[in-house]
Amino acid sequence: MKSRNLIIIVVLAGILILGGCGCSGYNRMVSLDENVKTKWNNVQSDYQRRADLIPNLVSTVKGAANFEQTTLTNVIEARAKATSVNVNADDLSPEKVQQFQQAQSQLGGALSRLLVVAEQYPQLQATQNFKDLQVQLEGTENRIKVSRNDFNSSVQEYNSVVRRFPNNLFAGMFGFKVRQGFTAEAGSERAPKVEF
Template sequence: MNKTLKNILIVAVIIAIIIFPIVGSYNGLVSLDQKVKKAESNIDTQLQRRSDLIPNLVETVKGYAAQEKEIFTDIANARAKLAGAQNIKDTANADAELSSALSRLLVVVERYPELKSSQNFKDLTVNLEGTENRIAISRQDYNTAVDAYNTRVRKFPSSIIAGIFNFNEKPYYKAAEGAKEVPKVDFTK
């Protein structure tokens, strides 16, 4: 009986030595995956906040610049694309398109000094600027979370556990094509 108990104890210790690192690695990957999902959700939250501010800004500008219909249409289309984005790449592309349309809207605003002096417009632009800063921070936080996750997924021995349980690398939040180009602003028109 003593020998059987000793053999069972040895087998249990060997199993524990094998199982505990696997469980620890799996749980670590799950935690990092959740951080990535949370960071992605935070980007969506801030983008939604910006999308919610834009109609008020557009309506304020419309009163002064009714002839600028193309910009208003572009903003509406970009907001719709952002709302319909299915993954981080689509979100990044729609976000860039909306940012571009907003930049053009702000150029239009420069042509209407009475609009710039409107308190409602000032309040909206301050809120929009704060939201843009939050979006930038959320993007950085997302990429930091993705970096930690992807590093763990690729490192040994976690890479074995990641492969077994289908933990795949996540894409970074990247700027859309053309976002690196500085927009031309011409106030002479």
């Protein structure tokens, strides 16, 4: 009878300990999941700020005589594509993050080409509005970089907790999956060629 009671006490103690770990782990995963979602929303907000600046930049550049229409069209089309790719913070699958990243990268490339072409127009470079927009875009690009780094840090912390034992046992039961952060663009490992 004593050994039976001891077994029941040990089993109950094990259940309580496991339940306590499960509750603690679950609550930690919820907090980290919410942090990832917040950081993702910050990333999207900063990219939206960049998209909001583009119409003003395009309008300013259009005022320059004989400005390359193809360059402007490419920026407008890239902006439309980038703003159409929305990824819900609850569905940050690797494919969706990659799709978002590609659309934003195309917009960044189109903007870079626009600014390079704009350098060929001294009257455009001299306007205060264009200078102000360039400064705002530069600041926004810095914000995007910080937001992406913050997002990647939150994803790394979340993934570490979700994959660590015993949380990994509860993560699967409660639907916590490993998240994908931002990665380097294909070809970014090669330094660009600068020719004069």
